[in-house]
Amino acid sequence: MKDEKFQAGFVSIVGKPNVGKSTLMNRLIGSRLSITTPKPQTTRKNITGILSNDNYQIVFIDTPGFLKPRYLLQEKMIESINESLKDTDVIMIICDASFFPTDYDKKVIELCKKFKGKILLVMNKVDLVSQEKIKEIHQNISNLPGEIFLTSCKLGKGIDDLRKYLIDNLPLHPPYYPIDNIATQNVRFFVQEIIREKIFLYLEQELPYSSAVSIEIFDETKDEVNILANIFVESRSQKKIIIGKNGSMIKKIRKASEKAATEFMQKKVRMELWVKIRKNWKKKERILKEFGY
Ligand SMILES: Nc1nc2c(ncn2[C@@H]2O[C@H](COP(=O)(O)OP(=O)(O)OP(=O)(O)O)[C@@H](O)[C@H]2O)c(=O)[nH]1
Ligand SMILES: [Mg+2]
Numbered sequence: 001m002k003d004e005k006f007q008a009g010f011v012s013i014v015g016k017p018n019v020g021k022s023t024l025m026n027r028l029i030g031s032r033l034s035i036t037t038p039k040p041q042t043t044r045k046n047i048t049g050i051l052s053n054d055n056y057q058i059v060f061i062d063t064p065g066f067l068k069p070r071y072l073l074q075e076k077m078i079e080s081i082n083e084s085l086k087d088t089d090v091i092m093i094i095c096d097a098s099f100f101p102t103d104y105d106k107k108v109i110e111l112c113k114k115f116k117g118k119i120l121l122v123m124n125k126v127d128l129v130s131q132e133k134i135k136e137i138h139q140n141i142s143n144l145p146g147e148i149f150l151t152s153c154k155l156g157k158g159i160d161d162l163r164k165y166l167i168d169n170l171p172l173h174p175p176y177y178p179i180d181n182i183a184t185q186n187v188r189f190f191v192q193e194i195i196r197e198k199i200f201l202y203l204e205q206e207l208p209y210s211s212a213v214s215i216e217i218f219d220e221t222k223d224e225v226n227i228l229a230n231i232f233v234e235s236r237s238q239k240k241i242i243i244g245k246n247g248s249m250i251k252k253i254r255k256a257s258e259k260a261a262t263e264f265m266q267k268k269v270r271m272e273l274w275v276k277i278r279k280n281w282k283k284k285e286r287i288l289k290e291f292g293y
Contacts, residue, residue, distance in 0.1 A: 239275050
């Protein structure tokens with residue numbers, strides 16, 4: 001019986017904002033599923049990414065960077081992390097090799113010590129560090145729990161070894177999801193995330209953190225998709241910035257989102273974007289629910 005030998009397990013990806021958690025998950029599953037940007041706190045809720053073949057299935061949970069909650073949205077983000085640690089087989093703690101060990105890294109490691117499953121420490125962004133620093137890291141980690149991996153998601157270094165280790169150490173278990181699934185969220189959600197990614201890429205300061213995206217119309221035919229999406233911001237002045245002079249900024253966001261969504265869906269995507277104001281949405285339970293947080 002093939003099923004008796006099947007290996008499957010959950011791997012949670014945790015760590016400080018901006019260390020490369022989402023980029024690493026995308027690399028491991030070989031698909032740009034979770035959005036990634038140079039700004040911290042890009043990921044807002046757990047994103048499941050699934051890697052399977054006929055013999056194994058790894059279910060990755062990409063979490064929002066750990067942080068101290070300042071508003072309700074951030075509390076929700078922390079809930080996401082705790083949720084991901086409950087039933088997981090492996091915790092991967094990702095650190096930025098350049099700054100390791102930050103107080104933050106130490107706290108996360110301390111928190112994960114309670115965990116009974118396997119712990120992996122992944123030092124990412126090794127493309128940015130010297131040999132000296134790598135030696136120093138090795139000295140620093142001698143008394144830490146778990147296996148250590150050095151990766152560069154930018155150069156694709158160390159990814160295959162890490163993936164192989166994870167596969168080799170999966171428990172015997174039937175698949176949790178159909179083996180042709182790569183995600184648990186629907187396509188609409190990922191298109192929403194793509195638009196949010198472009199807002200993070202093109203706008204500065206508070207604006208990305210003050211915006212949320214919700215899709216109103218998602219009209220899919222055999223060879224194309226027409227989408228109407230709302231971008232919610234918190235004030236009139238933010239609305240002005242996101243629209244830009246003569247609509248130039250919103251056009252840029254739309255063009256880039258259409259291109260990325262077309263690649264993601266493998267069919268022509270056309271979008272219309274509307275900018276709307278929802279004051280204090282980050283602090284209001286009802287609106288957070290409506291936006292899917
Ligand atoms: N130089 C270098 N940059 C990297 C590497 N891995 C990721 N990055 C960059 O680091 C930034 C943050 O990556 P993300 O994957 O969004 O980080 P994250 O940990 O998911 O961040 P949050 O979702 O905000 O917690 C992006 O600009 C990535 O391109 C790496 O190995 N080397
Ligand atoms: Mg992320």
